Amino acid sequence: MRVFPCMVILLVLCGCIQLGDKPQPQNYYLLEPGVVVNNPQNNRLSTLNITLKTIELAEFLDKPYLAAHDDKNLISYRPSERWAEPLNSNIGRVIRSNLTRSFGGAPVTLGPWEKSNAEALSIKVVIDDFAINAGNIAVLNAYYRLAWNGQTYFKEYHQELATSINVTDQVKTLNSILDQFCISLANNITRLVN
Numbered sequence: 001m002r003v004f005p006c007m008v009i010l011l012v013l014c015g016c017i018q019l020g021d022k023p024q025p026q027n028y029y030l031l032e033p034g035v036v037v038n039n040p041q042n043n044r045l046s047t048l049n050i051t052l053k054t055i056e057l058a059e060f061l062d063k064p065y066l067a068a069h070d071d072k073n074l075i076s077y078r079p080s081e082r083w084a085e086p087l088n089s090n091i092g093r094v095i096r097s098n099l100t101r102s103f104g105g106a107p108v109t110l111g112p113w114e115k116s117n118a119e120a121l122s123i124k125v126v127i128d129d130f131a132i133n134a135g136n137i138a139v140l141n142a143y144y145r146l147a148w149n150g151q152t153y154f155k156e157y158h159q160e161l162a163t164s165i166n167v168t169d170q171v172k173t174l175n176s177i178l179d180q181f182c183i184s185l186a187n188n189i190t191r192l193v194n
Contacts, residue, residue, distance in 0.1 A: 033097035034179030046104035
């Protein structure tokens, strides 16, 4: 007779699980390296050793969900729209790949995990906005520091691009802005090193 109460409890639990809404499908997005215009002057820098520090994100961006904010600074997340990997890792991988291609195969190490024996140009990037704001505008706001041969160079980067209401298009627009950031970063590296 002990089996009967256990069966009743099991049936009730199974019924509770099925009473909820259907799970919402999840979409996962990944930023990809872009086509970077290779400047012949940059090919001369192919022996440059670059260390890219861990990308720092504003705390509201350091989530698995795509972020959006309105003109009243209200942040919202889309629970069914997620980044496929931690955003700071994905952005770091894109920047690394784009810089490697921009400088004709120059080694770009990721700190603090990878170490280089040669003196390196050091890059520290802080991103405080990488989201969609009111009016379907994709925004990237970043600060970075370049350190080379005792020189330090600070720069702010800000770009906004209109996009559609479609989330896939919004991610493509964010990816495009990140690629433009990489081009600007490569140009500033070239100025600093030459």
